[in-house]
Amino acid sequence: MNVIVCVKQVPGTNEVKMNKETNTIIREGAEAIINPFDTYAVEEGVRIKEQTGGKATVISMGIPSVAELLRQTIAVGIDEAVLLSDRAFAGSDSLATSYALSKGINKIGDFDLVICGKQAMDGDTAQVGPGLAEKLGIPHTTYVRKIEEIRKGYIRCQRMTEDGYEVIEMPLPAVITVVKEINEPRLPSLKGMMKAKKAEIRIMTADDIGADKDLCGLKGSPTQVVETFVPVHDVNSEMIEGTPGEQVKRLAEKLLSMKFMTVK
Amino acid sequence: MNYFLTEEQQMIKDLAAKIADEKIKPVALKYDEEGIFPRDIVKVLADSDLFGVYIPEEYGGFGGGIFEMALVVEELSRACGGIALAYAGTGLGTYPIILFGTEEQKAKYLPDIAQGKKLAAFGLTEANAGSDAAGIQTTAKADGDEYILNGTKQWITNGGEAEVYTVIACTDRSKGARGFSAFIVEKGTPGFSFGKKENKMGIRASVTSELVFEDCRIPRENLLAREGMGFLVAMKTLDRTRPGVASQALGIAQGAFDEALKYSGERVQFDKPISSFQAIQHMLADMAIQIEAARCLVYQTCRHIDGGAKSISKESAISKVFASDTAMKVTVDAVQVMGGYGYMKEYPVEKMMRDAKITQIYEGTNQIQRNVIALELIKSQKVSK
């Protein structure tokens, strides 16, 4: 079974912090990482490939340096990495991203399943998976926490919901987005790392994948960021002192006086 | 500092560091407290191919040497010196086969060890033979195509968990240390069992057990090198693996230093982080100085050994003594920097202090190492005269 995994580069988690005084974002190091949710997607892709035979490919849309990051996925078992990189893609919102990825995936061709992360740590929209499925004209299921069965043309999986899960069947090819619960990503192996070092990362432009540039990047993006600001949480922290008994009494008094509980 | 590691060595170190941080750190405290053997970590190390770094390529390894092994041990020990010992102890048990094994012996044992399918152990010490290894009582009697082993080995790292044991026994008592021979004994051989498991001060995630041989018959082809070469096998092995202990010490020291440094910036007393007090600053500086010196020495010693040098006893002894004394001092100071919190089990440094101690004791106590160093010095003095 051939699996394609979508992977996004995001700024390292701790790099985006806020500076309370100047009300701006401060970056430290600005090291880029693979979107954490996508590591679960990669692991699931590799497992499916190992169990069913076939090939696992990663695809990413991003700046040229993302190619180096994609090597990490080869070190954990991905067979091939494809990077869509072109100035024409810059400024994509989730719609334009979905479009470009769908073109790239069709170019790679011959796939049974596309796996995305639940959401990206930076944009945080969780929209690319379903948007991509639509552009590919295939079904999707979000928040998959377990694949119960997968075979040619068929998948049965569990989607996480607010109070449990649903068991969903789909024909393949299809798109799933995965949550952290689905697996525990393996660490790279030395052999994998050696392979990754030598691997060739295929870089494709908008023309290579036959994308209509009007539908890519800024031009293809209906949404537009007009303002950004750092949220300020004014916290007046109050430490409650005393013996445990006193602390609890005082806390309860304060909370109850604020009528915090809407009686149900 | 640029340690001039090759690209492969850097990769090995980075990979081991990742495993240490992501897999070992979260469980180190629990495994220590409950004395759990780290089977799960062994699996992770196996999947990562790290068991093979020092094993020749012909046998499924990466063809590195003691340096590659030391880099792994250092990084793992940064997170837990005890868990790291499952790996390092396997190195100690495997080296006799790498150094003295026949083609058949290597082909039979090394591939499984390289893949992490089998762990190894090294059995020399006995109740009455510690520093004085020449005092061992375990015997191996030739009987046709077999040897019959009798006796008890004490305090054997990985005892009971390993599948492959290299054991030193006496084949000819009349010849003293020249009557020793080395054997490969597989777990499950009739007459081979495991005695009591020790309850230790530190490295509690490592298992230390007795090996009990009662008319244990092993095939003649399990003899390593030749009869009478057992003591040499043991000494040559230990000369090579001592930088492994040194790197374990180095890793423990580094781990304790990292904790102390971090804590010193967070802990506020007298309205200032304690790192603003000169007394703390100097302690931290001294720790850094010693660790850096130890690392340079250990790395250089490894390169010396892997480079094929003939005389390595003194060098490997020096690296072991220096690094283990450093680990002891640094961990004690790390507890001091962290004050009462450092003494509590919520923070890892009290454990590191307990773990550090063993590095001054095993694979030859630091006193014995100093004897070796001094002896070599005197010998070289005589030669040059």
Add this chain to the structure above:
Amino acid sequence: MSGIRIIEESCIGCRLCVKACPFGAIRMDGRKAVILDNCTLCGICVPACKFNAIDYEKGPVSNAVDITKYSGVWIFAEQKNGVPEPISYELLGAGRKLADDRKTRLTAVVIGDKLSDACEKLIAYGADEVMAVEDGSLAVYNDESYSDIFVQMIRKGRPEILLMGATTYGRSLAPRIASRINTGLTADCTRLEIDPADGKLLQTRPAFGGNLMATIICPNHRPQMATVRHKVMKPLEPDYSRKGLVTRPEVSIPRETSVKVREVVKTIFEMVSLAEADVIVSGGRGLGAPENFKLINELAEVLGGAVGASRATVDAGWIEYNHQVGQTGQTVGPHVYFACGISGAVQHLAGMSSSDIIVAINKNPDAPIFKVATFGIVGDAMEILPLLIKEFKAALG
């Protein structure tokens, strides 16, 4: 050609843009800012520059529509077993205001089975019209049939604004629809306003794990779609005397879907879900052992709240992943959040710092959780929790 450029004459070298760019794509070259190759054209730096020194040309967008042909505000009313979910009322509250500002109608779209009660309620909560699609096959949410039906309705009804809940279903359905009709979709909004100048919808949302707020518009495409976070929009007081229209739009309901929901399994049996809860009691490593979560459960029960957990406890297998709060878990915003034995790693804070009141209980006085806490207690959660349970039991009867 669309792109971004620093207007050198205007740039005074104040570095504001450098600090604003989350991708590290601006560098100072002497006294002038320069944009590097790794710029993603996200546009964040543009409003950050107070000197209009960043020229950001969007160029003509494709697939633009005649926006004058669209009117009305729609909300997707999620329901379960014929009962609207709380988010539906919140959307009506938000939608009512937008519709009034735009002087247009507010319509609730509800898809399911046996919906007459739901229709009544949706009107009471502010809808001018309810478009209900009822069919036995639609009782349980299905991505394929729901999106097919919805798209038919949008194509016919042409709303200018469409709001959905940022729920599991909403965040699956909305992007599928937006992708099919090629319009913009803003995710997980916490504020919605009409720009008085041009009537556009200003959609504000958190990104970067809550560290940055972005206001987003969709100027040339319709409908302007947004998913809206739980519990931020206020529902109206229900008024059952309100009059409204219930219509049954003519749509073709897919007879056979390729996506099939085989089973719906509940694993969380608390009264309220994390996302909906007014009170959340969360436990962390400081509880010491998995069995101590029973104290968390007990307090949550006394307060009618939900149970949360830190990543460390989920990773250690103490509690199920559905309970995890934080960057890789759920984002929550209750009135009161109890963090018991949680140190407060940034990733955890990202998921709960918008709670109205945060109570932190931790042994370590230096734990970062105290930095965001409204009330802090330095102490052992295992000692404090039983006392709290007793205290609240007594107070609340």
